Amino acid sequence: MQDHKAVVSLHALKSEKVRLWRAAIKWPLYSVAVMPVLLAAGWRFGAGDFVRIDHLFGFLLASVLLLLWENLTNDLFDDETGVDEFAKPHSVVKLLGERGMVGRLAYCALLLGLLIIFTLAWRSSFAVFGLVLFSCFLGYLYQGPPFRLGYKGLGEPLCWLAFGPFATAAALLVLAPISINESVVPWALSLGLGSGPALATTLVLFCSHFHQVDEDAAHGKRSPLVRLGTRRAARLVPWFLFAIFAVELLPVFLGKWPITSLLGFLGLPSGIKLIRLLHAYHDQPEKISGCKFLALRFQALNGLGLSIGFALARFFEFGLLRIG
Secondary structure: OHHHHHHHHHHHHHHHHHHHHHHHHOHHHHHHHHHHHHHHHHHHHHOOOOOOHHHHHHHHHHHHHHHHHHHHHHHHHHHHHOOHHHHOOOOHHHHHOOHHHHHHHHHHHHHHHHHHHHHHHHOOOOHHHHHHHHHHHHHHHHHOOOOOHHHHOOHHHHHHHHHHHHHHHHHHHHHOOOOOOOOOOOHHHHHHHHHHHHHHHHHHHHHOOHHHHHHHHHOOOOOHHHHHOHHHHHHHHHHHHHHHHHHHHHHHHOOOOOHHHHHHHHHHHHHHHHHHHHHHHOOOHHHHOOHHHHHHHHHHHHHHHHHHHHHHHHHHOOOOOOOO
């Protein structure tokens, strides 16, 4: 009987460890990393351009590696301040129990990601490397010492800049056909394409703090959730969605985007679920700990819908897209 209890206990322990590792890896989160290049690819293809497939997959891989670096270093930096002591049992630092190993993994991912980006920039435009490097710098400003701007409530605007105009501009340049040979950064186009999806990515970051407001406040982290409180923060979420869809609808009405880009509304049901969840349980951490995954589902479906909608314009509304 005791042996049976020991086996059950060991199985439960292993199951819990697997669950924690799944939470630590956070694989759905990587949709925010790949979205800028998917949007750029959909746009280029829809406009009748030849998309450089090798560059597409190279940029995808580099984006995943660079976000891996940011996630690992965030765990390291949060471990230094103690903010994750109780709120984040799935911290990679806690699971491995060795800060040095986490640091080595993080910076190996950073170097490999930047090496891939440098190679792609060599074959397209060196502006690509500068844009990605600046996005990485913005990521470091978020949690890295001595800046720690995320602790001052500036994480959301940094997130929007990094995953919006800068990453989108880099993706547009790296996928451009060789015949185009663009060297000027397409700021206007990247701002138009990336603003809405980057707001959706920012919403993911915003929602990731609902369940740990008390812990953040106790460690001096003045996130928007700490400043606003969960009730007022929950009331902001519908406005996030309104802003995202307004930014994505306006170009359709102006004739600059194809009607097929309305596929971005695929994310609306997830957005409505998120609003309802936070409205009902905003101050109950155990019930809203997964709200960021609803926000992620919204972000992924919205971005994928836009990307597919842009690509479909090649077959249904070729010539409508305005490149530049």
